């Protein structure tokens with residue numbers, strides 16, 4: 222029997238838990254042609270949520286373009302990636318795809334191939350006379366033209382949007398700012414991790430996209446939403462779990478979708494059909510996962526300066542939301558001064574070990590938090 226708990230990739234259908242409110246809010250945003258920055262910590266389920274939202278939007282009323290910017294590293298690949306996604310969202314057959322792409326993207330010499338699953342795939346050749354400003358302008362003007370011609374709602378999602386910070390200049394950001402202001406019939410959704418997207422692009426006055434649209438943070442999945450999902454998955458596979466145990470699993474990983482699912486996956490592997498889950502099994506599942514990571518965690522720990530370790534110990538031993546620059550925290554965890562604590566926090570943020578959360582910080586990797594508790598807080 223297949224393990225019902227998936228972690229890592231995009232989850233859809235039965236494997237997707239709740240997010241009812243978020244789905245509704247995003248659907249409304251897309252219907253209203255809103256421009257929205259959607260952000261969360263890493264692996265909170267942004268991509269899965271957007272895929273799920275797309276599934277719900279009726280095909281006859283929406284053109285939905287999903288642009289994954291992860292593989293792009295410069296403006297040129299941005300242009301071709303966007304063109305490809307828009308063309309593919311407009312048509313599903315090979316002939317039609319080429320036809321669709323011919324006019325708006327003619328300067329990019331489109332060709333169509335068929336992939337292993339029989340789906341048409343678009344590729345572009347870059348001409349000698351490729352002019353970035355012109356191509357960018359052209360490609361990004363297509364969604365508005367499409368909305369006008371098709372009379373459908375057009376939605377463009379940029380996933381891993383923080384990738385444009387790697388391009389070396391802000392041409393794309395500047396161009397997008399004017400698009401956001403002028404394309405009133407197209408919805409643009411920008412997905413990214415909090416640190417990059419929000420701190421660097423949206424809240425920095427000197428950046429072109431400073432407060433250019435609405436913003437929508439995605440939180441963890443609440444225990445009350447995990448409950449029915451988890452119960453059903455255990456019951457359907459003839460495994461018996463108690464409510465207090467579900468509660469414990471969610472608390473261990475603070476409802477973080479990826480780590481919570483990962484832990485359940487490991488736990489489910491230890492369960493026999495028709496046998497109750499025990500406390501020991503939850504602990505063993507956790508130990509297995511920590512054991513797998515222990516080499517990496519030890520290396521990471523050893524690479525950190527003394528005050529950074531002390532800061533992490535403090536975060537790991539205190540409830541979420543603790544104020545780590547307060548005198549009490551600073552003295553209990555021997556940080557010397559608030560400015561020492563601040564320097565440690567800055568360094569850990571830079572390394573992506575922690576992230577900001579409501580005037581406090583969280584340890585990004587929830588298993589690393591537990592590892593610190595078990596290994597360094599005795």
Ligand SMILES: Nc1ncnc2c1ncn2[C@@H]1O[C@H](COP(=O)(O)OP(=O)(O)OP(=O)(O)O)[C@@H](O)[C@H]1O
Pocket residue numbers: 227228229230231232236237238239240261262263264265266267268269270414478479480482483
């Ligand atoms: N609604 C959900 N129901 C069940 N599991 C979920 C849900 N959302 C996220 N997950 C879990 O989190 C993992 C990561 O999801 P996803 O890739 O959608 O997140 P992401 O925020 O796009 O991640 P990244 O920051 O890496 O782009 C999934 O593989 C799954 O284990």
Ligand SMILES: [Mg+2]
Pocket residue numbers: 267268269380
């Ligand atoms: Mg993602």
